[in-house]
Amino acid sequence: MASLRDKLRPGKLLTAPGVFDGISLRLADRMGFECLYMTGYGTVASHLGLPDAGLASYRDMVERVRTFAGLATTPLFADGDTGYGGLLNVEHTVRGYxxxxxxxIQLEDQEFPKKCGHTPGRRVIPIEQAAAKIRVAAEARDSRDFLIVARTDARTAHGLDEALRRAEAFAEAGADILFVESPETVEEMEKIGRSFDLPLLVNVVEGGKTPVLSAEEYVALGYQIAIFPAVGFLAMGAALDSVYGTLKQTGASTGVTAPLADFMEFSKAMGFQQVWEFEKAHADMEGR
Structure with a gap:
């Protein structure tokens, strides 16, 4: 299998859907994407029912990484928040992921406790501390094929120039992919694209601060990866609101208007085909 590094090429956009639980992982993994993104917001909400506000621990998240990566045949890159502490924690986190x-792994320069991007109140640590985290992360990995995605959240509170200054420091510290979070206009995105030679990542959040554009427009702006962390769980949330609302109102599923997957096809996607084939192959051993 080609490494994620090998897939990064100028003029090509890798589209990474957000996965947040076993169902979303299995469905996305069978669709032929070149990479998947383990969204922190969605994973924390799905796994713990909590907001993405620094409440999930390293142990919570690394076990999700292990589960998702074990199921996936597609390269998975995962939200590592702030590295869950200081430099020693960053080293431990990178090795664990x-x-x-x-x-x-994606690492960001927010203060602890972090907050989800595109939400208010985010604060960043001093640039020297943030760059040191990226340097430690690059040194801690066993293989250069394990990529370091360096994210800065400085744009919202300190402006684009400070965000660009931090991204440059992260590039010098050894980052493989730069992630300037929450640019607010196409002009800002153009400036980001002109500023760096490293691969750039855009975070596409429907209803967020950054313009939602076409794949061709992202390529023209200089991006090589577009992550879509929220679209899956937003769709799921709307569907469940509709379905559960109908059940509450009518007491039955006959009036459900949301599209429903075919039960047997869905079961196959969840791995039941292998269960049935195993049981058939080993029926004699069970005396059937």
Whole structure:
């Protein structure tokens, strides 16, 4: 299998859907994407029912990485928040995510406790501390094929120039992919694209601060990866609101208007085909 690094090429956009639980992982993995993104917001909400506000621990998240990467045949890169502490924590986090099977880790320069991007109140640590985290992360990995995605959240509170200054420091510290979070106009995105030679990542959040554009427009702006962390769980949330609302109102599923997957096809996607084939192959051993 080609590494995620090998797939990064100028003029090509890798589209990474957000996965947040076993169902979303299995469905996305069978669709032929070149990479998947383990969204922190969605994973924390799905796994713990909590907001993405620094409440999930390293142990919570590395076990999700291990589960997702173990199921996936597609390279998975995963949200590592702030590295869950200081420099020693960053080293431990990078080694843990790599050992768990991730293809890349995303690290950000927020203060702890962090907050989800595109939400208010985010604060960043001093640039020297942030760059040191990226340097430690690059040194801690066993393989250069395990990529370091360096994210800065400085744009919202400190402006684009400070965000660009931080991204440059992250590039010098050894980052493989730069992630300037929450640019607010196409002009800002153009400036980001002109500023760096490293691969750039755009975070596409429907209803967020950054313009939602076409794949061709992202390529023209200089991006090589577009992550879509929220679209899956937003769709799921709307569907469940509709379905559960109908059940509450009518007491039955006959009036459900949301599209429903075919039960047997869905079961196959969840791995039941292998269960049935195993049981058939081993029926004699069970005396059937």
């Amino acid at each position: 790599e050992a768990a099977g991730a293809a890349a």
